[in-house]
Amino acid sequence: MLGTQPIIVLKEGTESTRGKTAQSNNIMAARAVADAVRSTLGPKGMDKMLVDSMGDIVITNDGATILKELDIEHPAAKMVVEISKTQDQQCGDGTTSAVVIAGELLKKSEALVEQNVHPTVISNGFRLASQQAIKILKEIGFEVSPTDKKTLKLIAMTAMTGKSVGGERDRLADIAVEAVTSVAEKQDGKYIADIDNIQVEKKHGGGVADTQLIKGLVLDKERVHSRMPRIVKNAKIALVDSALEIKKTEVEAKIQIRDPMQMQKFLDEEENTLKAMVAKVKKSGATVLICEKGIDDLAQHYLAKEGMYAVRRVKRSDMEKLAKATGGKVITNLDDLTQAELGHAEQVEEVKISDSDMTYVTGCKNPKAVSILVRGGTEHVVDEVERALHDALRVVGVAIEDGVAVAGGGAPEIEMSLRLKDYAASVGGREQLAIEAFAEALEVIPWTLAENAGMDSIDVVIELRNAHSKKTGRSYGVNVLENKVSDMFLAKVLEPLRVKTQAILSATEVASMILRIDDVIASKKLSPAEQAGPPGGGMGGMGGMGGMPPGMM
Ligand SMILES: Nc1ncnc2c1ncn2[C@@H]1O[C@H](COP(=O)(O)OP(=O)(O)OP(=O)(O)O)[C@@H](O)[C@H]1O
Ligand SMILES: [Mg+2]
Numbered sequence: 001m002l003g004t005q006p007i008i009v010l011k012e013g014t015e016s017t018r019g020k021t022a023q024s025n026n027i028m029a030a031r032a033v034a035d036a037v038r039s040t041l042g043p044k045g046m047d048k049m050l051v052d053s054m055g056d057i058v059i060t061n062d063g064a065t066i067l068k069e070l071d072i073e074h075p076a077a078k079m080v081v082e083i084s085k086t087q088d089q090q091c092g093d094g095t096t097s098a099v100v101i102a103g104e105l106l107k108k109s110e111a112l113v114e115q116n117v118h119p120t121v122i123s124n125g126f127r128l129a130s131q132q133a134i135k136i137l138k139e140i141g142f143e144v145s146p147t148d149k150k151t152l153k154l155i156a157m158t159a160m161t162g163k164s165v166g167g168e169r170d171r172l173a174d175i176a177v178e179a180v181t182s183v184a185e186k187q188d189g190k191y192i193a194d195i196d197n198i199q200v201e202k203k204h205g206g207g208v209a210d211t212q213l214i215k216g217l218v219l220d221k222e223r224v225h226s227r228m229p230r231i232v233k234n235a236k237i238a239l240v241d242s243a244l245e246i247k248k249t250e251v252e253a254k255i256q257i258r259d260p261m262q263m264q265k266f267l268d269e270e271e272n273t274l275k276a277m278v279a280k281v282k283k284s285g286a287t288v289l290i291c292e293k294g295i296d297d298l299a300q301h302y303l304a305k306e307g308m309y310a311v312r313r314v315k316r317s318d319m320e321k322l323a324k325a326t327g328g329k330v331i332t333n334l335d336d337l338t339q340a341e342l343g344h345a346e347q348v349e350e351v352k353i354s355d356s357d358m359t360y361v362t363g364c365k366n367p368k369a370v371s372i373l374v375r376g377g378t379e380h381v382v383d384e385v386e387r388a389l390h391d392a393l394r395v396v397g398v399a400i401e402d403g404v405a406v407a408g409g410g411a412p413e414i415e416m417s418l419r420l421k422d423y424a425a426s427v428g429g430r431e432q433l434a435i436e437a438f439a440e441a442l443e444v445i446p447w448t449l450a451e452n453a454g455m456d457s458i459d460v461v462i463e464l465r466n467a468h469s470k471k472t473g474r475s476y477g478v479n480v481l482e483n484k485v486s487d488m489f490l491a492k493v494l495e496p497l498r499v500k501t502q503a504i505l506s507a508t509e510v511a512s513m514i515l516r517i518d519d520v521i522a523s524k525k526l527s528p529a530e531q532a533g534p535p536g537g538g539m540g541g542m543g544g545m546g547g548m549p550p551g552m553m
Helices: 019-038 063-069 077-090 093-116 120-139 149-160 169-183 258-282 296-307 318-326 379-403 411-427 430-442 442-454 456-469 497-515 529-534
Strands: 015-018 048-050 056-061 186-187 190-192 198-204 212-214 215-219 231-241 288-291 309-311 345-355 357-363 370-377 402-405 475-479 483-488 495-498 519-522
Touching: 015 019, 015 198, 015 411, 019 077, 019 093, 019 497, 019 519, 019 529, 048 063, 063 077, 063 093, 077 093, 077 190, 077 497, 093 120, 093 258, 093 309, 093 318, 093 430, 093 442, 093 497, 120 402, 149 169, 149 288, 149 379, 149 495, 169 198, 169 231, 169 370, 169 442, 169 497, 190 258, 198 296, 198 357, 212 215, 212 231, 215 288, 215 379, 215 519, 231 318, 258 296, 288 430, 288 483, 309 370, 318 345, 370 379, 379 495, 411 442, 411 456, 411 475, 430 442, 442 456, 442 475, 456 475
Parallel strands: 198 370, 215 370, 231 288, 288 309
Antiparallel strands: 015 519, 048 056, 186 190, 212 370, 215 357, 231 345, 345 357, 402 495, 475 483
């Protein structure tokens, strides 16, 4: 007889949630993530203090950083966290906006599901709407020339509003623009601005105002011997990645010394070896030695005697940057060191920054080498300034690469929203409902900007809709600093186009993906003891909002 015997397909303990329950759980979890970062959006957005299990503190306004630090466990919530990462990788800014838009799209679609619109219809509508939205964005974008430092500075300043940079936004924006324009280069007719070429060093002590741009490289290292010169002009730099030390034998060896003469000879031999190493460096014509490994005390002494400047234990990544900047070659065997391998810089100098000494290598052969030394009163301030500066560097880079920007402050979102409503009517069918929902969801950005600034969101959105319905009001947005609706070009709030398009793309994708799930099959959660055993949990850890901080649901 069929049907009397239960057939077990899934492993015992597997949890399955289906249909509407699964869908609404997922939507709720994803929206919880969006709500968690919502209050940080915009210039008047607040910061969050995150304390990890070790008691380490991070204070930040950056959406991607907040979500990275949270221990999020729900699978749908994790998917939303992913978009903040993508946004961060692609543009460096707009992470909060992307997540907030995704949350709002899901909220609107929940209402559509209630009205029995099928999730695939909704996701189709969303796809059409996002394609159209990107078209609209491209239409309202304006060109930015890679040499237009004034506009680039405004873009950098917009990215840093609302981040705690201690009133030094102006100065930091100048630094960001200067740094990015020096590393940007034209390749095959296209601009590439690789931010990784900008070296960022952090040092606390002093104030944010002490942050400086250095045309060259900065090493967080002091010269190894106090008798060495503090400044070397017209420096010839040897880059060595092996130690200037006596090698220890790998096998255990015993040396028997029977009389004091032999002991002396042994020591002399060691001394001679080190002397010979220093002589090889000297012979190449080098005046500065930068070593990736250690330098023996005695070798330091001889180097100082020769009037050389030497630093040791420099990071591998810094050695590579030095080689690129000074035109030198990193060598392993001192016998290979000749004049041809030496790098060149106008000046190598030891500079005292708060209570530590750093080495500045300036006037490098390659003018594209730039560094930023980030300063601030405490470590937390320095970290947040670095994050804000990172956003600024990235947006300037993106603006140079793409050459298109838009006015911000919610202006593009309202413009898209209005035009999408017209577009929806032209599509018709059930998809029309989804496109309309998409259009309404975009209003969440100006709405939240106003809300966080303590303005009346309803009034603001209505006023914006009115302004945008006229041709002259297309760049009107929320002027949160003056508590009114005004032209964002005049308010100098500018953002690269890519920040907006990427946010729309990834928010749409994640919302559609979450909507289409109607079955969550989660393996049994392993106890810590089981986890330590052989791997195999598969989808372990699904279901439940276990890791969310209280108050997030
Ligand atoms: N002076 C300003 N007036 C009005 N709106 C502004 C101003 N400066 C920035 N904005 C707007 O604030 C929003 C950005 O806020 P915020 O920087 O907090 O979040 P994000 O860029 O989405 O994410 P994150 O910076 O955390 O990666 C954008 O919509 C931007 O146009
Ligand atoms: Mg931002």
